Amino acid sequence: MTFAPSHFAAVLLFAVFASVVFGITQRSTTRAMVRYGLCCFAMFVVAVVGAGWIMWFIRR
Amino acid sequence: MASNVQVTAKGGVNAETRSSSAGYGALILGWLLPGAGHVLVKRPFRGLFLFLSITSMFVLGVAMQGKLYAPNAGEILNILGFVGDLGAGLLYIVAKALDFGHGAVQIATADYGTKFAVVAGLLNFIAAIDAHNIAIGRKS
Numbered sequence: 001m002t003f004a005p006s007h008f009a010a011v012l013l014f015a016v017f018a019s020v021v022f023g024i025t026q027r028s029t030t031r032a033m034v035r036y037g038l039c040c041f042a043m044f045v046v047a048v049v050g051a052g053w054i055m056w057f058i059r060r
Numbered sequence: 061m062a063s064n065v066q067v068t069a070k071g072g073v074n075a076e077t078r079s080s081s082a083g084y085g086a087l088i089l090g091w092l093l094p095g096a097g098h099v100l101v102k103r104p105f106r107g108l109f110l111f112l113s114i115t116s117m118f119v120l121g122v123a124m125q126g127k128l129y130a131p132n133a134g135e136i137l138n139i140l141g142f143v144g145d146l147g148a149g150l151l152y153i154v155a156k157a158l159d160f161g162h163g164a165v166q167i168a169t170a171d172y173g174t175k176f177a178v179v180a181g182l183l184n185f186i187a188a189i190d191a192h193n194i195a196i197g198r199k200s
Contacts (some may be wrong), residue, residue, distance in 0.1 A: 003123035003169075010172045013120060014179070020113040021183040024106050025190040028200045 008048075015044035090169040090188030092149040097191025110187045118151045118180035128152065136190025141174070147181025177182030 005013065005054025082101070090097020094110030098104070122128070129142035145152045157163055161177070162170060193199040 002125060003120055003167065003173075004159075004167070005124075005172075007168075007172075010169065010176075014117070014172075014176065016118040017113040018179065018183060020109055021187060022111060024184050 001050065004035070011048045015048075016039050080196065083192045086191040086195040087188050091147070091184065094151070094184045094187060097188050098194070101191055101194045102150050103191075103194060114148070114187065115137040115151060116147050116179050117176050117183070118155075121173040121178075121180060122155055122160045123152070124173025124176065125162050125167060125170040126175070127170070128156055128176050128177060130156075133145030141178055144178035144181045147183075147185045149184060150178070151182065152177075 018039045019041040022040045023033040027033045027036045086097040086100045088097075089100050093111070094114035095109070097109035098107030098110060127141075129138055129145050131142055131146075190199065
């Protein structure tokens, strides 16, 4: 069994799983869990895309 | 009056002991099987989501041909990696027993797989501690 996602797909999977755990463990109410989980997911993705652009500019 | 105080204090101690043992039970069960600690403290849906997330992350890490760290590694980074992997509890023990995971990273995605497995273990530590906090009443 081998799974070889693209780098971006791997990041998205990582962000989804980590955000679910962060949301559930760091907040008490269901609404707050969902909001925090979505916030974490968005921050993961924004940080990755941002870091990607920074590396692109450094390489130029 | 003095008797009443004594009874209350005794009851409090008993309740505290019970709460403490339930807390450690949730902690250990949550570590062994992701989400099981939350099921134990009557939060089944949280437990289900935690189980799905942590187990998927660990299994995908192994499927990406990630490395599973061994307990007898000498270097500090390997020891930290082992501690992270061990956080996945039975998942790590079973995967190691079945000889899953590669000893050395050979392809680019395998490096991600290694991180997936380690982070799944670390997330499980957080989940187990959360179950403990719920059991002792520190969190709802």
